[in-house]
Amino acid sequence: MSVAELDPPVRLGDLVAELGGELLGSPDQTIRQIASLDAADSGCISFLANPKYKAQLQTTRAACVIVAPAVKDEAAARGAAIVTPDPYLYFARLTQWWARRVRPAATAVVHPGAVVDASAVLGAGVSVGPLAVIEAGAVVGEGAVIGPHCVVGRNARIGAGTRLSARVTIGFDCVLGARCIVHSGAVIGADGFGFAPHQGRWEKIEQLGAVHIGDDVEIGANTCIDRGALSDTVIEQGVKLDNLIQIAHNVRIGEHSAMAANVGVAGSTVIGKHCTVGGAANIIGHLELADRVHISVATTVTRSLNQAGHYTGVFPLDTHADWEKNAATVKNLAKLRERLRALEKACNKNE
Numbered sequence: 148m149s150v151a152e153l154d155p156p157v158r159l160g161d162l163v164a165e166l167g168g169e170l171l172g173s174p175d176q177t178i179r180q181i182a183s184l185d186a187a188d189s190g191c192i193s194f195l196a197n198p199k200y201k202a203q204l205q206t207t208r209a210a211c212v213i214v215a216p217a218v219k220d221e222a223a224a225r226g227a228a229i230v231t232p233d234p235y236l237y238f239a240r241l242t243q244w245w246a247r248r249v250r251p252a253a254t255a256v257v258h259p260g261a262v263v264d265a266s267a268v269l270g271a272g273v274s275v276g277p278l279a280v281i282e283a284g285a286v287v288g289e290g291a292v293i294g295p296h297c298v299v300g301r302n303a304r305i306g307a308g309t310r311l312s313a314r315v316t317i318g319f320d321c322v323l324g325a326r327c328i329v330h331s332g333a334v335i336g337a338d339g340f341g342f343a344p345h346q347g348r349w350e351k352i353e354q355l356g357a358v359h360i361g362d363d364v365e366i367g368a369n370t371c372i373d374r375g376a377l378s379d380t381v382i383e384q385g386v387k388l389d390n391l392i393q394i395a396h397n398v399r400i401g402e403h404s405a406m407a408a409n410v411g412v413a414g415s416t417v418i419g420k421h422c423t424v425g426g427a428a429n430i431i432g433h434l435e436l437a438d439r440v441h442i443s444v445a446t447t448v449t450r451s452l453n454q455a456g457h458y459t460g461v462f463p464l465d466t467h468a469d470w471e472k473n474a475a476t477v478k479n480l481a482k483l484r485e486r487l488r489a490l491e492k493a494c495n496k497n498e
Contacts, residue, residue, distance in 0.1 A: 149180065149182065149186075150180055150181045150182065150245070151180075151245075151249040151250075152179045152180050152249075153178075153179050153180070153245070153248060153249065154179070155177075156177035156178055156179040156190070157177060157178060157179075158174060158175055158176070158177055159172065159173070159174055159175075159176050159177070159178065159211055159227060159229070160174025160175065161174075162178075162192075162229075162241075162244075163229060165244060166237065166240055166241060166244060167231070167237075168213070168229040168230060168231040168237060169229065169230040169231070170227070170228075170229055171219070171222065171223045171227060171228045171229075171230065172211065172223075172226065172227030172228065173227065176210060176211065176227055177190075177210075178190060178191060178192045178210050178211060179191075180192075181193070181238075181241065181242065181245060182209065184200060184203040184204065184206075184207040184209065184212070185203055185206075185207065187207050187208055187209035187210075188208050188209075189208055189209075189210050190210060191208075191209045191210060192209060192210065192211045192212070192213070192229075192241070193207060193209040193211075193212050193213070194212065194213035194214070194234045194235070194237065194238040194241075195212055195213070195214050195215075195218065195222075195234060196215075196234045196235035196238065201218065204218065204221060204222060204225065205221075205225060207225075209226075210226065210227060211226070211227040211228060211229060212225075212226075212227075212228050212229075213228070213229045213231060213234045213237050213238060213241070214228050214229070214230055214231075214234055215230070215231070215232065215233075215234055216230055216232065253274040253292045253310075254274055255271075255272040255273065255274050255290075256274060256275075257269070257273070257274075257275040258275055258276055258277040258278075258279070258295075260277040260278050261275045261276065261277060261278065261279045261280070261281070261293075262278075262279070262280045262281070263275065263280075263281045264281060264282050264283040264284075264285070266283045266284055267281045267282065267283065267284065267285045267286070267287070267299075268285070268286045268287070269281075269287045270286075270287060270288045270289035270290070270291065270307065271289045271290070272289055272290040273287050273288075273289070273290065273291050273292075273293070274291075274292045274293065275287075275293045276292075276293060276294045276295035276296070276297065276313070277295045277296075278295055278296050279293050279294065279295060279296060279297045279298070279299075280297070280298045280299070281293065281299045282298075282299060282300050282301040282302075282303075282319070283301050283302070284301055284302040285299045285300065285301065285302060285303045285304070285305070286303075286304045286305070287299065287305045288304075288305055288306045288307035288308070288309065288325065289307040289308070290307055290308045291305050291306070291307060291308060291309045291310070291311075292309075292310040292311065293305070293311050294310075294311050294312045294313040294314070294315065294331075295313045295314075296313050296314045297311045297313070297314065297315045297316070297317075298315075298316045298317065299311075299317045300316075300317055300318045300319035300320070300321065300336065301319040301320070302319055302320050303317045303318065303319060303320060303321045303322070303323075303336075304321075304322045304323070305317065305323050306323055306324040306325035306326070306327060306362065307325045307326070308325055308326045309323050309324070309325060309326060309327040309328070309329070310327070310328050310329070311329045312328075312329065312330045312331040312368075313331045314331050314332050315329045315330075315331065315332070315333050315334075315335075316333070316334045316335065316336070316337075317329075317335050317336060318334075318335060318336020318337060318357070318358070318374060319336065319357075320336070320357040320374075321335055321336040321357045321358040321359070321360075321374065322357065322358070322359045322360060323335070323360045323364070324360055324361045324362035324363070324364065324384065325362045325363070326362055326363050327360060327362070327363065327364045327365065327366070328364075328365045328366070329365075329366045330365075330366065330367050330368040330370075330390070331368050331369075332368050332369040333366050333367070333368065333369065333370045333371070333372075334370075334371045334372070335358050335360070335366070335371075335372045336357060336358045336372070336373075336374045337371060337373055337374065338353075338354040338373065338374060338396075339354045339373040339374060339375065339376055339380075339395055339396025339397070339414060340373070340395060340396070340414070341354060341376050341396065341414075352376060354373070354374045354375065354376050354396060355375075355376065355377055356374050356375025356376060356377055356378050356379045356380065356396070356397065357374050357375065357379050357380075358372050358373075358374050358375070358379060358380045358381075358382070359379045359380070359381050359382070360372075360381075360382045360386075361382060361383045361384030361385070361386070361402065362384045362385070363384055363385050364382055364384065364385065364386045364387070364388075365386075365387045365388065366388045367388055367389040367390035367391070367392065367408070368390045368391070369390055369391050370388050370389070370390060370391060370392040370393075370394075371392070371393050371394065372388075372394040373393075373394065373395050373396045374396060375396050375397045376396050376397060376414075377397075378397060379397075380394065380395075380396055380397055380398050380399070381398075381399045381400070382394070382400050383399075383400060383401050383402040383403075383404075383420075384402045384403070385402050385403040386400050386401075386402065386403065386404050386405070387404075387405040387406070388405075388406050389406060389407045389408040389410070389426070390408045391408050391409050392406055392408065392409070392410045392411070392412075393410075393411045393412065394412050395411075395412060395413050395414040395415075395416075395432065396414045396415070397414055397415040398412050398413075398414065398415065398416050398417070398418070399416075399417045399418065400412075400418045400422075401417075401418055401419045401420035401421070401422065401438065402420050402421075403420060403421050404418055404419070404420065404421060404422040404423065404424075405422075405423050405424075406423070406424040406428075407424065407425055407426035407427075407428075407444070408426050408427070409426055409427040410424050410425075410426065410427065410428050410429070410430075411428075411429045411430070412424075412429075412430045413429075413430060413431050413432035413433075414432045414433070415432055415433045416430050416431070416432055416433065416434045416435070416436070417434075417435045417436070418430070418436045418440075419435075419436050419437050419438035419439065419440060420438045420439070421438055421439045422436055422438070422439060422440045422441065422442075423441045423442065424441075424442045425442055425443050425444035425445070425446065426444050426445070427444060427445045428442045428443070428444065428445060428446045428447070428448070429446075429447045429448065430442070430447075430448040431447070431448065431449055434448065434450065434451045434452075435451045435452075435453070436448070436451070436452045437452060437453050437454055437455055438455060439455035439456075440452050440454075440455060440456065440458065441456070441457045441458065442458055442459075443457070443458065443459035443460070443461060444461065445461050446458065446459055446460040446461055447460055448460070462474070462477075
């Protein structure tokens with residue numbers, strides 16, 4: 148299914164008045180849909196952000212293309228264009244503008260099938276969906292949306308304008324800031340994984356902290372953020388977490404960091420600001436990552452990283468037979484190193 152169409156279509160002049168940019172072409176030309184360069188037709192707007200798709204600029208049927216100044220002349224030669232320093236950022240803001248017009252806004256009402264404790268406080272314009280539960284002492288900020296089947300635990304606080312999709316669970320005492328987006332199935336504030344071994348059995352360590360999440364955080368579907376053992380697990384403002392991520396107890400993630408799907412972060416790790424972590428990467432516990440550390444896909448981080456930079460620890464893909472040979476070589480590196488040292492000593496004696 149393609150992007151929902153605008154009805155009525157929008158004039159390019161009106162779009163640029165809202166979002167900025169330099170318009171090349173008639174301001175009266177209209178568009179009704181957003182599409183990729185290869186799928187666009189004469190009623191669509193598209194964008195060119197990645198240079199590897201530059202050839203499609205000449206073949207696209209899009210009515211208008213969002214481009215960088217470097218390709219302004221080429222874009223103008225084929226038709227209407229919006230010129231902007233960062234086409235991808237412009238595209239992002241265009242999608243936000245589009246969504247506000249094609250997606251129905253939540254109705255500010257508490258569904259009769261919801262269960263809201265008498266001591267809970269709901270701000271003006273809050274929407275609560277069917278079969279949602281808001282427990283005692285919870286506070287939901289102005290304009291927040293609590294989707295169907297959500298649970299907002301005792302004394303939890305939800306910031307103004309925050310949106311919980313269906314089936315989100317917010318544990319007791321947990322805090323979400325303003326304008327957060329939490330997708331379906333996410334669990335915030337489950338117990339951290341804490342057990343003390345005793346005579347061959349495991350004794351549960353009660354998790355007495357909570358989770359504190361800053362403003363403008365987005366959390367993907369089925370992602371889990373565990374409450375702290377004593378102090379809180381903290382997700383600072385602007386952090387973006389993809390689907391199926393595990394954040395363990397007492398982790399701290401610095402502002403505006405981002406993680407792709409299937410990342411796992413073990414307990415008490417501190418991650419700096421503006422970091423990125425590629426999909427399926429793992430970070431073991433009790434480590435520190437400096438600001439602006441970038442971890443490649445499927446990398447396992449086993450030590451603290453005290454300097455900004457891009458780190459990779461992925462063993463390259465190969466045929467299975469060659470991979471086995473290379474893996475065997477890696478296992479023998481320590482022995483080879485000792486043999487090399489012995490040879491160097493022998494050579495030094497003979498000099």
